[in-house]
Amino acid sequence: MNSRLKANIINTTSIILIYIILVLLIRIGFINNYYEGILIEMGINIILAVSLNLATGYLGQLTLGHAGFMAIGAYTAAILSARMNLPDLPLLLVSIVLGGLLAAFFAFLMAIPVFRLRGDYLAILTLGFGEIIRVIILNMKITGGGKGLSGILPLTSFSTVYFITVITVTIFYTLINSRHGRAIISIREDEIAAEAVGISTKYYKTFAFTLAAFFAGVAGGLFAHHTLVLDPKDFNFIRSIEILIIVVLGGMGNLTGSVLAAIIITILPRLLMGFADWNMIIYSVLLIAMMLFKPGGLLEKREFSLNGLLSGKKKSQGNTPVKNEGSE
C-alpha cells in the first residue's frame, strides 16, 4: 500500500512537472503556435490510439471503424458547443463528453450485431459501419454535408488536451490492470477458455468496444475544436487505418508503445513537410522498416514505468500480470 502511494505521488508530480515545463516553454515563446498545434495533435492521436488499443490490442478484435466514432464525437461536440451558452472550459468539457457518449451509444448498438462475427469478418463489418456514419453525416443538413461544418469555436488548448490525455491514459492503464482488464485480455488469449471459466465474453466485448468508442468521440470533440472546420472526408477509412498503424507500430496491447508511436506518427509528416514530393515515400519506407525490425511494436512487451526506472528495478513483469507470449 505504502509503495503504491509513493508511486502515485511520483507519477502525479512528474506529470505536473512536465506540464509546467511545457507551459513555460509556450509562455516564453520557445514552443510557438505551430509546435503547440503539433502537441495538441499528439494528444488527440494518443487518445485515439490508446482507445483503439483496448479494442484491438487487448480485446484482440480487429476493428476498422474508429474514425466513424471520432466523427460522431467531433460533429456532436461542434454542433453542441455552438448552441450552448457556457464559459469556455465547461463548454468544451460538456460538449466533448456528450459527443463521446453519443459515440459510445452507437458503438453499443453496433456491438450487438458486430460481435456475432470475429476476425476478418468483424474487420469488414466495422469498416462498413464507419463508412455508413460518414455517408450519413455527408447527407445531413445540420452537419453542413459536403460543405463541411465551419465556424467552430476554438476551445481546444494545449492545457485541456494535456490533461484529458493524461486522464485517458490513466483510465486505460488502471483498467488493464484491473479485474475487467484481465477478463478482456483473457478473451484475446482464448475466447473459449475464457467462456469456460465463466467470463461473459459478450459483456466484456461490448464493454471494451463501447469504452473505446467513447474516447474516440472525446478525441473527435477535441479535434473539432482544434481544426475549426470539419469535413466528412477527414473521417474516411484512411483515418481509421492511420490510427491502426499507430497501434500496431506501438505494439498490440502496449499502452506505452501506443503513446510513443502516436508521438512519432504525429511528428514524422511534419518533419517531412519540406520534401513535398518525397514525404509519402519516406514515411512509408520508415513504416516498413519499423515493421520489419520490430514486428512486435516499438517496445515489444515492455511498459514504461517511472518508478521502476527510479528504483532501478525491472518492473515490467509486475505491471501486466496476464502477459502472454507469442501473439505474433
Next chain:
Amino acid sequence: MRRLRKLMSLTLTGVLLAGALAGCGQKDSGSADSDVIKIGGIAPLTGNVAVYGVAASNGAKLAIEEINASGGILGKKIEYIEYDDKGDTTEAVNAYKKLVNNNKVNAIIGAVTSKPTLAITPLAAKEGIPMITPTATALDVTAAGTNIFRTCFIDPYQGEIMAKFALENLNASKAAVLYNTADDYSLGVAEAFKNYFEANGGTVVSYEGYGADEKDYKAILTNVKTQNPDVLFLPDYYNTVGLIAQQVKEVGINATLLGADGWDGVLTVAPEAVEGGYFCNHYSTDDTAEEVQNFIKKYKETYNEDPVSFAALGYDTVKILAAAIEKAGTTDYDAVVKALAETNITSVTGTITYDENRNPVKDVAIIKIENGQNRLYTKVNPQ
C-alpha cells in the same frame, strides 16, 4: 542477427529523434532577414486536387520570377515559401502555422480549395496578416476578417451569371441541375443557379444530387430526359463533367450543357461530348488583351503547357499583393491590408477592384466550346 536488429532499430530511433530535434532547432532561422519579402504559399501539390494546386502555384511562381527579375518590390526580392496542404484542412492549418511562426512570412497566398482555406481564415483573421486566396470560391472565406481577400469570383456569383445567361441569351425556360452532394463548390453554385433561375421566371424541372465517387449517372439522366429541359447545368470539376457529358450523349438528351469554372480542362477529357456547351471562367485564352497574351506566352515557355484559369489566378494574386506592398511602402500588416482594399490593377483575369466584402469586382468570361476549342463568347459585367 538479434544484435544487428537491435542496432538497426536504435539507429532508426536515433535518426527520428535527431530529426525531431533538428525540427525544433530550425526555429526563427532567418527571421531577422529583412532583405527579402517573404510570401507564404499554401496549395495542394499532391492528392486529389493537386491539378489545381500545382497550376495555381506555377502561376504564382511565374509572377514572382517576373517581379524579381525586374528588381523586386521596394528594392527587395520576394522569397516564396510554399507548403503542400494535400487538400486537407489539418494540413492547411499546420502549413499556415509553420509559415507564420517559423518562416515569419509577410503575407499568405492560399489556400487553393475552399475547405482548407476556411480552416485557416479564423487564424489569419486573429493575426491580421494579409491573406489572399487565389481560387477559394466559397462565400464564407472572406467573411472571417477584413484582412482576407480573394482573386476569384464567388460560387453564388457564378451560379447567378449562368442562370441569367441561360434565361436571357439562350431563352431557356426549363433547366435541369445535377450537382455533387459531397462538394461545397458544386453545391454552392447549384443552389445559386436554382434560386436565380426560379426567381426570374424559369423552372428547374430536375435538381438531382450524386455522390462523390459515382461513375454511372444513367439512372439520373434517364429521369432528366423525361423532363425535357432546355439547359442542363453541371457545376462540377472537369473530370466528373466529362464523364457525365458522355453519358448525356448516350442517353440522348438534347439540352444545352452549361457549367462553371470547374469546366476549365474538360476538353482534355471529353471534347465531343461537351461541344456546344457554355461555361463561365475567370479569363479566356483567346482574349486579345496584351496582359493575357503575354502571360500565356511566358507560361508556355516556362512550363510547356497551356495555362488553366487556376494558373492565371495564382499569377494575378501575386501581382495584386506585390502592388499592395509597393503602395503601402512597407510590409506592415495593417498598411498592406489597407492598400489591398484599395486595389485597382489590370491583369490577366481583368481589371480588379474589391467590394466591401473583399471579393473582386471584375468581368466574367463566358466561354463557348466550338469545334473542340474554348472560344470567348461574351464578357459579362458585374452590376
